[in-house]
Amino acid sequence: MSVSRALPAVAVGEWRAMLRNQVAVAAGILMLALTLVAIVVSHERVGAVNAERTRFQSTVDAQWANQPDRHPHRVVHYGHYVFRPLSPLAFFDFGVDPFTGSTLFLEGHRQNSANFSDAAQSSVLLRFGQLTPAFVLQVLTPLLIVFLAFGSVARERERGQLRLQIVQGVRGATLLLGKLAAHAGVALLLGAPAFIALVAIAVVHPAVAAEALALLAGYALYLLVWVVAAVLVSASLPRARDALLALVAGWIVTAILLPRVMPDIAAGDVGRPSRIETEVAIHERLAAIGDSHNPDDPYFKAFRARTLAHYGVTRVEDLPVNYSGLLMAEGERMTSALFDEFMRADHTRQSEESAIVHSASVASPLIALRRMSTALSGTNLDSHARFLLEGERYRYAFVQRLNGLHVNVVTPTGAGDERIDKHHWEDTPRFGYAPAPFAEVAARHAWPVFALLGGWLLPLCAIGGWVAKRLERNPA
Template sequence: MTAPFGGVRGGRGVRNGGNGGIGGGVLAAIVRAEWRAMLRNRVALAAGVLMLALTLAAILVSHERVRAVDAERERFQHSADEQWQAQPDRHPHRMVHYGQYVFRPLGPLAFFDFGVDPYTGSTLFLEGHRQNSANFSDASQSSLMLRFGQLTPAFVLQTLAPLLIAFLAFGSVARERERGQLRLQLAQGAGAGKLLAGKAAAHAAVAMLLALPAFAALAAIAAAQPAVRAQALLMLAGYALYLLVWAVVAVLASAALPRARDALLALVGCWIVTTILLPRVMPDLAERRHERPSRIETEAAIHARLAALGDSHNPDDPHFRAFREKTLAAYGVARVEDLPVNYGGLVAGEGERLTSALFEEFMREDFERQTAQVAFTHAAAALSPAIALRRLSTALADTNLDAHIRFLSEGERHRYRLVQALNRLHATQIRHQNDRDQRIGGEHWRHTPQFSYPPPDFGAVTRRHAWPALLIFAGWLAALAGAGRVIAGRLERNA
């Protein structure tokens, strides 16, 4: 009689453990038998082909979209810089209010996982005395269908691939138990541990095959973009571990539950809770736990604090009266008209220093609230590998909250440098007499600071996000290995 494992017959040596070569042969035979069973299942085969096609389509669509968006932002940034530098002779303070646009560039891995980018602004308008919020997010310019998720490789692998793995593996052990084949296989000496390991290896290999187009895209980015090579390879490892967790979970559920339909219901329920429910509910709970004031409330609080700081247009204001006396003493003169620089430019610089410090304080407090919300969500990662993977994926793609905060912070620093450079021109290039009627040459605008958006610190990203996620995957695999031993022992006893 042909053995169930593709011609490998059980014997006393195999039943008692045998040597490593025999054990390895049995394991390989289990893997091949599981693959043959899946190949005979036309529904599973069609689903796998569709998943491969969907993954490939997601890569092409999202890569083209990100390429187009990044090119558009670069074109807008170039246009904004040209308009700024082409301004005619003006008073420097008019340029302070003319303002400048800056656009956030996208990284090479942004195509893989859009992260929070569709919901956060990508453009800042920088001007004196004000701190504007980021504008023109995709969510604000698109239909509500955007909230159902965009087709990206990350969405396919995080959400759809686990569901397909569950459908492929839910009957891997349970159906053989129902047909009476499981007892025969164990009696032939395969061993329940090797049986579970072989089936898990077979489904893990299938999961990696389903993700092959996405992994190939990451490998291509790693080869073509040395600056993000480590990020791409680490992202690839994270997704591979995530799919491995799901393959093992599916096989163990099939072995632990008496019927295949029970295993399917349990796996679908697990998928709904860990992949759909928790990632959706946790941010709402985090928002309630760490509430943020509305934009209107923040603006009102800032205006109240600004009124208390002082009014640079009021010569009798206590703060600016003291500033005037300090400035006159520093230059050794008695009147502002006798200063070697324009006092109006000095006052504008002092006012900008005060307001920028206040803006920085409110911005830092808001960042702390948002970071606390994200940390609260990440606390559920131990229960939801999907949350852990999203943490790793968006951090390495530079599309997480940290990236948005870095853009806002760099934009604010650039705004302050730009405005203060103009205030220095006001102080040094404009005479105090007839201040408002004077202009300076347009060539000065070409020498003002330029906006730059530095890449993230890879070491900080891995410490804060990648390693915690990888440790969670390692913990899941260790827990599943322990559960596998228990389930294998029960299978042996029942057999």
């Protein structure tokens, strides 16, 4: 029998066998329904969250602009809120977003952490995970592929059908390719609702079209890895039961055990300090570098001397600007540099933890896929760190702008409680958060994962050639 006739015949025969299996059909229908529910629920949730954060941001912006006449330093301590918007693709994979804060309170002399995460405000049920299209495709769909494909070749060997096909002239490679084509088609069908949703997002939101299409390709490649592995295991073991046990064990290790254990191993190896320990370290450093409220502090005594020399006067009272404002600006510069140092050090430790987790991608394609999925969805640690850095940059800019008003607008010899016109608050620039460009995200997280998944497929294909020859020599 020619390859052009045999290969479609094998694929069609496999499809017919699956259609005759009522359990397989019911499981496939349930998986499709589950994916559709995950898409609808996740999309509605992200839309509601974004609408809520937009409303909150508009409210606090209006409250900021409607402040009465005040002294600038009072406005520094009045503070301001900023909220992190979600990417249109956040519905696909929530990533770390439910566990990281989404709101920053910005004020002078202090760097606050992000607050109001879903995990902190929800019941303990959140610990069991949330239903997203990514979770269904990453964990549940491979399990269904295993149950559909474990007997694709092994069951025919047990029934004697495999020997009959080989005797009739069907080559081992043709047989395997037909089985692979059949199950690859089923895998793509199972992922079709999620893939259609990604295409729809790419059409409706062109700004994230590249990310959406990259996600589609990555998940399709991931499912293909599982299909190839399942068919090859079925062809390599003598009994379908053995193939099922081997595949389920592989699924447990790669999809459940390693993704759960590796973060704990990484946390133990890196050892990030707690928030309290970080606060104590910051206060110790602040006490060492100088206190702008202490007139006898060595650093600020030297700062006063430099300031007087700069303006060519001998007394603070003779300065043409408000010296208190200059003190506040200098103190903010020093403390913000320290805050930035500690923040970046913490981000470096988090990156080290992520690198340890990602090192297990060689053994678990799910870990590799999750790295790409959360990055392209804008819900990974890098996206959260970018929000914190952008928020800190904005905080420093608006605090120093207020300190500038303190320096140049408040009367130098005033009593200390002088108010300035409220139009100055209305002129404050609004916070804007821009996600990382696709080229940057793809270079760091997408292309390496594509290469790794391809690295899984290449040896599997090489093994497939060996298995195909083995089938021809020993079909029984």
